[in-house]
Amino acid sequence: MTKKLNIGIIFGGKSGEHEVSLMSAASVMRAMDREKYNIIPIGITNEGSWMLYNGPIEKIESGEWEGISNKLLQEDPQHSVFTVIPMGNEPSQAIVPGIPPYLGEQIDVIFPVLHGPYGEDGTIQGLLEMADIPYVGAGVLASAVGMDKIYSKRIFEMVGLPMGKYMLVMRKKLRENPQVYVEMIEENFSYPVFIKPANLGSSVGISKARNQEELLKGLQAAARHDRKILVEEFIACRELECAVLGNDEPKASVVGEIIPSHEFYDYEAKYFDDGKSKMIIPADIPAEKAMEIREMAIKAYKAIDCSGLARVDFFMEKETMKIYINEINTMPGFTKYSMYPLLWDAAGLPYPQLIDQLIQLAVERHQDK
Ligand SMILES: Nc1ncnc2c1ncn2[C@@H]1O[C@H](COP(=O)(O)OP(=O)(O)O)[C@@H](O)[C@H]1O
Ligand SMILES: [Mg+2]
Missing domain, CATH: 3.40.50.20 (Rossmann fold)
Structure with missing residues (x-):
């Protein structure tokens, strides 16, 4: 034994x-x-x-x-x-x-x-x-880059992954002169815009601003959580997610769709709405779109030098069906009923075996050092 x-x-x-x-x-x-x-x-x-x-x-x-x-x-x-x-x-x-x-x-x-x-x-x-x-999971670099929404975007841009328009706002400068940023944002974006702290997850501190008043409020709210704030153009989209597993030769799962119960997938919708947000696995999208997403998920994973696991999240613009990368999560929600394990389950890898594999990958990565 x-x-x-x-x-x-x-x-x-x-x-x-x-x-x-x-x-x-x-x-x-x-x-x-x-x-x-x-x-x-x-x-x-x-x-x-x-x-x-x-x-x-x-x-x-x-x-x-x-x-x-x-x-x-x-x-x-x-x-x-x-x-x-x-x-x-x-x-x-x-x-x-x-x-x-x-x-x-x-x-x-x-x-x-x-x-x-x-x-x-x-x-x-x-x-x-x-x-x-x-x-288990990603190393120092991949974890840090994956957590920082600004840096991950910069790395994704370098490898040519498509994404929505965004702007970085520094808290210190924002506090000195908010009006400068408001003008800059209004020049470059049309409402609504999304405002996010660069380094949180689970939608904490995120808001959608439809006008100048909401923009100022949203910037201030995000500034309570982080010194770097991200402003993004709004994409009218479906939300698609793909699970990646592995070290040097990562594999991508089937693609899943999130249908949020709220206007967007905020903290409440994610964890406290008694399952009113829906997960559809596999997502009902054309096969070539699913293939495109899986390839992009692996590209994103490799771009940040990830290992172990990650869930890569995408937006599919409703009108054009164009795929944009949203973010990578190096330790995605991991209950038995979370998207990441369910995607692997649908790909034929049940939850307990998924955990075995992650432990195995952790040992391999350590030996590989
Ligand atoms: N640019 C955007 N356009 C449309 N919806 C967005 C945009 N950015 C975020 N959202 C919505 O907000 C949610 C949370 O944003 P996300 O960047 O995924 O942050 P978190 O790391 O907290 O999950 C998304 O799941 C989506 O519903
Ligand atoms: Mg997210």
Whole structure:
């Protein structure tokens, strides 16, 4: 029998997508094959504390895990970064029952099921690189570029991927003189426009402005989240998504369509509308359009030097059927019912096997270094 792998599942995190991560991580843990893996759940609180958790999975989703976890990192992280060790003066009391078998054991692979800043942006990936531990998903560079909507657009432009018109607004300059930007935007775009913080996800801080008043409000709202703001022309479109999996020879899944319940796919529509937003898999589009999207998805993936997984999102202009790239997500929503796993399921790769492959890819990438 091969040795069981110790898999650290990191969830929560210091981002606006903390709750989404709890759902994704709980789903991953439920699906993982316990014959192959020991699961070591590691939560990061909203405040940034790392906690070792050993309770029921439901309490991850409900948020109750925080109250029944043990702080994992000492003030001096050298002692403990990724080895599970007892904390406090009386380890027997400090540790939740069930954890001791793992004490002192090395974690073999980390699956950072974290979305957004500090999870999907290269920061935790950098920490894991330094700790020399294999981890699921994209490396530092791809994560950072994928998170930054401005930089990913610049890279996509370099490889000739089509995209809508956009403009970068710097918060500092905006605050000094908002009128200059309003004029510049009105000269270059017609309403409505989309306004987004450069570095968030899950539609946090995003708005659609139909006039000057909404533009100013939207810019200010985005400026609360980021020092870089993106303004984009509005595209009347269908939203299509493609899943990519692999390291040096990535494969693209079938294409799926999102039909948002709200005017656009905002935070509420994504996570709290009780399934009124619809996912259609495979999308009802002509075969050559699906092929074009799959090729573009792989091109985008390679352009940012991605590995592991990513979901690449597209807009298909309703009138012309022209495809534009919107964004790449290096740690897409990962519950059993999220688009990424469902796209692979439709391609013949069920959720538990998808997780196996991601762990395998993490090990391969680490060996390849
Ligand atoms: N330029 C655009 N034209 C039309 N709709 C857009 C545009 N940009 C964003 N949207 C809408 O807003 C949603 C969120 O924007 P997106 O750039 O995907 O941000 P996030 O990273 O938060 O998912 C999209 O899914 C889409 O519904
Ligand atoms: Mg999106």
